[in-house]
Amino acid sequence: MxxxxxxxxxxxxxxxxxxxxxxxxxxxxxxxxxxxxxxxxxxxxxxxxxxxxxxxxxxxxxxxxxxxxCQNSSCQVSKATAFSICESCENVSEISNSKLSKYLSNFSDSSGMKYSKYNLEFFGLCKKCKSK
Amino acid sequence: MxxxxxxxxxxxxxxxxxxxxxxxxxxxxxxxxxxxxxxxxxxxxxxxxxxxxxxxxxxxxxxxxxxxxCQNSSCQVSKATAFSICESCENVSEISNSKLSKYLSNFSDSSGMKYSKYNLEFFGLCKKCKSK
DNA sequence: TAACAGTATGTAATAATATAACATTTATAA
DNA sequence: TTATAAATGTTATATTATTACATACTGTTA
CATH class of the missing domain: 1.10.10.10 (Winged helix-like DNA-binding domain superfamily/Winged helix DNA-binding domain)
Structure with a gap:
């Protein structure tokens, strides 16, 4: 809830x-x-x-x-966010991909850091802009 | 080269x-x-x-x-970057993790977007700050 | 080497983004 | 109700970044 x-x-x-x-x-x-x-x-x-x-x-x-x-109804706090950004038209969408979020939320490396939050931004061309 | x-x-x-x-x-x-x-x-x-x-x-x-x-000698352009940021001491390191970069570089979803670049920032507490 | 194109520089002004400091008001809960 | 936290209002200012325009340097290639 x-x-x-x-x-x-x-x-x-x-x-x-x-x-x-x-x-x-x-x-x-x-x-x-x-x-x-x-x-x-x-x-x-x-x-x-x-x-x-x-x-x-x-x-x-x-x-x-x-x-x-926030375009993700289950998102209570901004602690695990991913976006796709079109570098041509500047359209932005929030990515809701459970595999991605699971992968990143569980990410850890040898640095000894405890990660509690991440923000990921993907850049590229959206469908529309690609075909122009 | x-x-x-x-x-x-x-x-x-x-x-x-x-x-x-x-x-x-x-x-x-x-x-x-x-x-x-x-x-x-x-x-x-x-x-x-x-x-x-x-x-x-x-x-x-x-x-x-x-x-x-850039802390990654093979990094020729800033098109696939990941960092860890300590929210206490503001120490920043570039993450060089081939599994992570492979995973993100190959990421695609149903949006039809062609991703050519990403930037990921992890936040948390570094080893030192954790133990304070 | 002269002419050209592309890249880099110098300088002033200003735009765009964000916060500090302080006074007051409203909402919440003990 | 009284205390506390949260939100508001206002002015001023700090911080981050770009526009516009003039000049100079660097590397080609005719």
């Missing part, structure tokens, strides 16, 4: 915007879009983003400085 | 600095360190960094906005 996180007002406004956009959004683009709802300052956006990332409702696409709604 | 890239003056200065540091360095920290060598502007640093990344001499740690010298 997934813990219900009651989003605060700003968190809800920002999550809904990202979720509805269907793709990654950048912080200042979010800011621009929510100004009519009373959110005026970058920090208000970043605070909501931080919290949403923390509880796994969104993920940060590190290579793009952008945020995307 | 690895192609010899003759680094330009700025590229060499900046690569040597990062390489000698033994860890990840941020762009403006690099800038500060090379000002005595005549490199005065951010753009000079970023241009060298871009080129060094392109030819695989350094990699960008996306989650940290930092750059690290």
């Amino acid at each position: 997934q813990k219900e996180h009651n989003l605060s007002k700003n968190q809800k406004i920002i999550f809904d915007l990202i979720d509805k956009s269907g793709g990654p959004m950048k912080a200042y683009s979010i800011l621009f879009n929510v100004q009519k709802k009373g959110i005026k300052a970058p920090l208000q956006v970043y605070r909501a983003l931080d919290k949403l990332v923390e509880i796994g409702k969104i993920h940060k696409i590190e290579s793009r400085n952008a945020f995307i709604a | 690895q192609k010899e890239h003759n680094l330009s003056k700025n590229q060499k200065i900046i690569f040597d600095l990062i390489d000698k540091s033994g860890g990840p360095m941020k762009a403006y920290s690099i800038l500060f360190n090379v000002q005595k060598k005549g490199i005065k502007a951010p753009l000079q640093v970023y241009r060298a960094l871009d080129k060094l990344v392109e030819i695989g001499k350094i990699h960008k740690i996306e989650s940290r906005n930092a750059f690290i010298a």
Whole structure:
């Protein structure tokens, strides 16, 4: 059973915007879009983003400085994430592949490090862009 | 046989600095360190960094906005990278694990995407920090 | 060697991304 | 209800990265 996180007002406004956009959004683009709802300052956006990332409702696409709604219903926290990114159209999807996530979650090497989290970004051309 | 890239003056200065540091360095920290060598502007640093990344001499740690010298002698381009990052001491190492790289380089799914590149970042606690 | 193309450099200005500091308010739970 | 944590509002500023434009160097090849 997934813990219900009651989003605060700003968190809800920002999550809904990202979720509805269907793709990654950048912080200042979010800011621009929510100004009519009373959110005026970058920090208000970043605070909501931080919290949403923390509880796994969104993920940060590190290579793009952008945020995307979690597309994996079972994802409670952002501790094991994988994305595919089209370098042509910049389309981003979250990869839900249990073999991949199992492989990476169980990965360990001789470094003595205890891994508790990973983020993987694949780059390439999506179906559409490939055929252009 | 690895192609010899003759680094330009700025590229060499900046690569040597990062390489000698033994860890990840941020762009403006690099800038500060090379000002005595005549490199005065951010753009000079970023241009060298871009080129060094392109030819695989350094990699960008996306989650940290930092750059690290390639620790894998066979790495000619930054197209298949994996790092382990200690969230306590911020130590970063490049992971050279042929099983892992084989697994990821051959990864494909039903999305129709053709993957040509990936970057993986593992997070956790290193040996030292674990035992504190 | 002259002309060309490609790469690299120098410099100033500015854009884009993110956080610090401080005051106040709202929600949660003991 | 009172204490605590979480969230908000606001201003200022720090950090990361790029645009635009002028100049110089390097390696080809005619």
